Amino acid sequence: MLIGIVYVIRNGLQWKDSPEAYGLNKTLYNRFIRWSRLSVCDRIFAALSEQTGRSTRLMIDATSQSCMPYVMARVGLFACI
Secondary structure (H helix, E strand, O other), rough: HHHHHHHHOOOOOOHHHHHHHHHHHHHHHHHHHHHHHHHHHHHHHHHHHEEEEEOOOOOOOOOOOOOOOOHHHHHOOOOOO
C-alpha cells in the first residue's frame, strides 16, 4: 500500500490512474486519506529517524515484504486502520 501511495504522489498521477499492481485505486486513496488524518506516515518517519540517530536524511526503498491488511492486523501492525 505504502509503495503505491508514494508512486501516485511522486509521479503526480490521479488516484484512478494508479497501476493495478499496487491494488485498487479506491483502496489506495482511502488508505492515504485515513493515514494522513491519523499521522501514520509522520509517525513512521519519526520512528525511523530515531532508530538511525540522524534526522538529516532518511531513505526508504521498496525491497521490503508486502503484507495483506488482514495479516497486518493479526500481528498487531496498523491496528488503527
